[in-house]
Amino acid sequence: MLEGRRFVRVFPGVWRHVDHELTEPDWVEAARLALPDSAHLTGLSRLRQLGLDFGSQWPLRFVVEGDHHAAIEGVFLHRTRKLAPTDDVGVTPAAAFISYAARARVIDLIKIGDWLLHHGHITVEEVRALALSAPWREGAHEAVWILDHLDARARSLKESETRSVLEFSGLQPPDVNTSVPVGENVTVIGDLVYRRWRTVVEYEGSQHQEEREQYVADLDRYALMRGAQITYVQVTHEKLAHARTLVGEVFRALVANGYDGPPPEFGEQWRLLFAPVSAAVGPRNHRAVN
Numbered sequence: 001m002l003e004g005r006r007f008v009r010v011f012p013g014v015w016r017h018v019d020h021e022l023t024e025p026d027w028v029e030a031a032r033l034a035l036p037d038s039a040h041l042t043g044l045s046r047l048r049q050l051g052l053d054f055g056s057q058w059p060l061r062f063v064v065e066g067d068h069h070a071a072i073e074g075v076f077l078h079r080t081r082k083l084a085p086t087d088d089v090g091v092t093p094a095a096a097f098i099s100y101a102a103r104a105r106v107i108d109l110i111k112i113g114d115w116l117l118h119h120g121h122i123t124v125e126e127v128r129a130l131a132l133s134a135p136w137r138e139g140a141h142e143a144v145w146i147l148d149h150l151d152a153r154a155r156s157l158k159e160s161e162t163r164s165v166l167e168f169s170g171l172q173p174p175d176v177n178t179s180v181p182v183g184e185n186v187t188v189i190g191d192l193v194y195r196r197w198r199t200v201v202e203y204e205g206s207q208h209q210e211e212r213e214q215y216v217a218d219l220d221r222y223a224l225m226r227g228a229q230i231t232y233v234q235v236t237h238e239k240l241a242h243a244r245t246l247v248g249e250v251f252r253a254l255v256a257n258g259y260d261g262p263p264p265e266f267g268e269q270w271r272l273l274f275a276p277v278s279a280a281v282g283p284r285n286h287r288a289v290n
Contacts, residue, residue: 010034011072024048024057031060031075039064039077041090043099047112049089050121054112054157063091063099082134093121094130101146102139106280107164107273109146114160117152124150142277153177159191159203162235165243166192166201166250168273169264174201182228188221190232197257200225200232201250203240231257 007015011034016022022030028041028049041049043061048054059076065083084095091099093116101109116122124147131140149167153176154160167173174192180200181187190200204218225232231253239246247264254261272280 011075027057027074028060031062031072034072035062035070035075035077036064036068038066038068039070040083040086042078042084042096044096046090046096047093047100047116050093050116050119052112052115054108054115061099078138080137084130084134084137094123094126097122097127098131098137098139098143100139101142101277104142104277105274106146106149106168106277107161109142109277110149110164111157111160113146113150114152114154115157117150118154141281145281146277151176155191156203156205158205158235158237158240161240162201162203162246163192164273165240165247168270169244169247169266170262170269171247171251171254171264172261180225180228180230182224182230186224188224194254194259197254197259198230199250199253199257200230201235202232203235 006018008018010016010022010027010030014030014033016026016030020026028045032039032041039062041061042063044052044055045057045059045061048057059074061076061078063078063080063083065080067079068077069079070077078099083091084098085092086095090096097113097116100112104112113122117124127143128147131137131143134140149164151160151163154163155177159176163174163176172194174194175190176193177189177191178193178195179187180190180193180195191203192201194200222232233250233253235246239249244264244266251259251264278284
């Protein structure tokens with residue numbers, strides 16, 4: 001009855017009108033209709049429903065308790081022996097974070113973890129308690145391992161990425177989004193601050209160039225920092241794409257201001273940043289999962 005010019009098949013048993021272009025929430029709802037009621041949105045698909053602008057919407061990831069199988073193009077149905085906590089959207093954000101941790105790179109999980117903490121979608125205590133309550137669950141060990149590398153003060157994914165490359169190169173961790181004195185009773189907020197060496201690292205997102213008000217405010221901030229003899233390193237998307245070069249620039253700025261610590265290294269710890277978190281915690285058959 002639906003076949004013809006007016007309706008197009010989306011998933012088994014689910015159709016759309018030819019004039020309706022599906023949004024991401026529409027695709028999720030269509031997948032729900034094609035799956036059993038016991039299936040719940042999980043992983044990155046669940047986290048993107050919170051407004052997280054990261055990764056691809058495909059495949060749409062759901063989870064079901066038991067051994068139910070479903071082969072639907074564009075949908076991945078995970079199976080679990082015990083379902084994680086759920087809400088009216090899918091599994092809870094903490095549970096979705098743990099699920100994503102099973103296959104995420106270290107740098108990506110830090111970025112997403114920071115974002116979730118900053119926006120109040122998860123807490124460190126919630127993730128740790130949920131992971132330790134079921135260590136057999138995929139992603140549980142990875143999620144616990146990453147918690148020590150998260151910072152709720154980070155205000156953007158790119159800021160978290162910048163902090164990660166600096167820390168995993170061996171440089172001292174900077175303070176995050178903290179005040180910098182630039183005059184008598186005058187402070188500015190720096191993204192990543194090396195207070196002892198009077199150096200600030202600032203990520204310049206597109207809004208810093210496209211929004212006139214933000215652009216003018218930045219000019220004022222940098223003028224204040226120059227006047228207070230604060231060195232600042234401006235980071236762009238293009239600079240971050242060449243992470244080693246960026247680390248070297250920050251290191252040279254620190255040295256110029258008296259830093260005498262070890263230089264950055266791009267060995268095992270650095271490579272780990274771009275590897276799956278599972279590489280840090282080891283093979284599953286070597287872990288205690290009772």
